[in-house]
Amino acid sequence: DTEVTQTPKHLVMGMTNKKSLKCEQHMGHRAMYWYKQKAKKPPELMFVYSYEKLSINESVPSRFSPECPNSSLLNLHLHALQPEDSALYLCASGVVEAGSNTGELFFGEGSRLTVL
Amino acid sequence: SQKIEQNSEALNIQEGKTATLTCNYTNYSPAYLQWYRQDPGRGPVFLLLIRENEKEKRKERLKVTFDTTLKQSLFHITASQPADSATYLCALESGNTGKLIFGQGTTLQVKP
Numbered sequence: 001d002t003e004v005t006q007t008p009k010h011l012v013m014g015m016t017n018k019k020s021l022k023c024e025q026h027m028g029h030r031a032m033y034w035y036k037q038k039a040k041k042p043p044e045l046m047f048v049y050s051y052e053k054l055s056i057n058e059s060v061p062s063r064f065s066p067e068c069p070n071s072s073l074l075n076l077h078l079h080a081l082q083p084e085d086s087a088l089y090l091c092a093s094g095v096v097e098a099g100s101n102t103g104e105l106f107f108g109e110g111s112r113l114t115v116l
Numbered sequence: 117s118q119k120i121e122q123n124s125e126a127l128n129i130q131e132g133k134t135a136t137l138t139c140n141y142t143n144y145s146p147a148y149l150q151w152y153r154q155d156p157g158r159g160p161v162f163l164l165l166i167r168e169n170e171k172e173k174r175k176e177r178l179k180v181t182f183d184t185t186l187k188q189s190l191f192h193i194t195a196s197q198p199a200d201s202a203t204y205l206c207a208l209e210s211g212n213t214g215k216l217i218f219g220q221g222t223t224l225q226v227k228p
Contacts, residue, residue, distance in 0.1 A: 107160050
């Protein structure tokens with residue numbers, strides 16, 4: 001069983017909707033990540049939070065807005081998405097020291113997003 | 117430009133044989149390299165990490181090698197089983213940035 005919990009597992013939304021994806025971990029990890037994965041492609045990094053501060057934004061469009069309310073929670077707020085944003089959104093956590101990932105990432109099972 | 121290439125998109129082998137997957141990288145100097153397993157519709161699961169000063173690492177039926185001169189890692193599954201069928205991803209950190217970047221993956225199919 002994964003120790004990173006993502007909700008919802010599935011989400012269908014229209015292009016004018018506002019929704020949020022949520023991620024929670026209780027392993028004490030201080031780095032949290034959002035990845036996007038399209039079918040038959042590898043996960044692509046979107047955002048990294050280190051000690052609750054946004055440390056990396058991989059030039060993601062502003063219709064995706066991350067938030068890290070505390071060390072255990074990570075949200076991804078979605079607004080005015082496009083059909084091409086449909087994908088599996090993966091949250092991960094890991095240990096970070098001196099700005100560098102020091103080992104394995106623990107992934108959640110993902111939220112499958114469909115934009116109509 | 118920086119690249120991580122896994123040489124085969126798909127690999128089909130017979131049960132009991134050894135599967136060997138390849139990961140090559142260009143214009144990176146990783147301190148370590150990781151391998152993950154991903155089943156359809158699920159998140160990747162960490163398998164092994166090998167550091168730049170390690171030549172080989174083993175875990176049960178899994179073995180990873182890391183050659184920083186060739187810029188290559190090999191991932192072996194011995195005595196393969198149908199339950200090993202999945203996509204295997206190699207990953208490395210870009211510089212000292214905290215960014216873990218994945219190769220495109222190799223889908224392994226083990227036939228009984």
